[in-house]
Amino acid sequence: MTTATGHPGPEPNPGPGTTTLDAARVTDAARVTDAARVTDAARVTDAARVTDAVKVYGSGDTAVRALDGVSVGFPAGRFTAIMGPSGSGKSTLMHCAAGLDTLTSGTARIGSAELGALDDRRLTLLRRDRVGFVFQAFNLVPTLTVAENITLPMDLARKGGDRASAEWTDALIDVVGLRDRLHHRPAELSGGQQQRVAVARAFAGRPDVVFADEPTGNLDSRSGEDVLRLLGRAVRQMDRTVVMVTHDPVAAAHADEVVFLADGRLVDTMTDPTADKVLDRLKAFDTTSAAAPGGKGAPS
Numbered sequence: 001m002t003t004a005t006g007h008p009g010p011e012p013n014p015g016p017g018t019t020t021l022d023a024a025r026v027t028d029a030a031r032v033t034d035a036a037r038v039t040d041a042a043r044v045t046d047a048a049r050v051t052d053a054v055k056v057y058g059s060g061d062t063a064v065r066a067l068d069g070v071s072v073g074f075p076a077g078r079f080t081a082i083m084g085p086s087g088s089g090k091s092t093l094m095h096c097a098a099g100l101d102t103l104t105s106g107t108a109r110i111g112s113a114e115l116g117a118l119d120d121r122r123l124t125l126l127r128r129d130r131v132g133f134v135f136q137a138f139n140l141v142p143t144l145t146v147a148e149n150i151t152l153p154m155d156l157a158r159k160g161g162d163r164a165s166a167e168w169t170d171a172l173i174d175v176v177g178l179r180d181r182l183h184h185r186p187a188e189l190s191g192g193q194q195q196r197v198a199v200a201r202a203f204a205g206r207p208d209v210v211f212a213d214e215p216t217g218n219l220d221s222r223s224g225e226d227v228l229r230l231l232g233r234a235v236r237q238m239d240r241t242v243v244m245v246t247h248d249p250v251a252a253a254h255a256d257e258v259v260f261l262a263d264g265r266l267v268d269t270m271t272d273p274t275a276d277k278v279l280d281r282l283k284a285f286d287t288t289s290a291a292a293p294g295g296k297g298a299p300s
């Protein structure tokens, strides 16, 4: 994870529930290696980045400052989770970073393209060609088969007729484990299978980055685990980039890095997360927030 200055975030705190394996992961050697990798490589290869991002909804007395000066990069080839309490600005950050919403001030980039500088048509093309999305609701087209749903973005973009695309789609179908369901329609699939189709669709056009907003929110824990493993495999085996909003520490543990938001600000980052470490960190924010003047738990 890189911050505005390109420095890696604070080092992970193994915490009381940490296993030996987790502790080993955060030895000094590992930290140095990881820090060097993040600082040298990721600074120039952020798939997406926001700088000094401010988002205000409404105006006057009812204005809500959903993002309050967030600077964060999402490195290419990595799986990043965005976490934080309800209302902390996770979805707003994702939507603004992905070009689904605009910032009040600050900049959002996909690669080197600054989203605020694009007109509507170019922004639509950039979203179509360079960004993939997975939402809590699977958003599949009910009348199309699994195969047709997966290739839909490429068909709309009139891409995918070449051999490389065919090979990519073929490999993707194996990664998501849907080869025997290709001619089924979404209604004939379980929720977990439908979300796997949505994941395949998100990666089909080989986008620079896939944004996932609570992708396991509608799934039981086992199907959710399948989808999270799938996102991890896409990153690690197929060199993809994923940014996922979640409130679930178990889901966040599948990521390479976690960024924590509270009250619209980036308050912490963690590499090589585990569910226990993430949970501990979230509890610490609750305490801090409650103790801070004007914090959520503070007396009014």
Ligand SMILES: Nc1ncnc2c1ncn2[C@@H]1O[C@H](COP(=O)(O)OP(=O)(O)OP(=O)(O)O)[C@@H](O)[C@H]1O
Pocket (backbone or CB within 6 Å): 057, 058, 064, 065, 066, 084, 085, 086, 087, 088, 089, 090, 091, 092, 093, 247
């Ligand atoms: N369209 C909107 N109009 C007004 N306020 C909004 C809008 N969208 C979000 N907000 C407010 O902005 C703040 C951040 O919302 P956001 O949805 O980004 O948080 P979140 O961390 O994703 O929350 P949750 O985990 O509950 O989904 C909240 O106070 C929310 O009420």
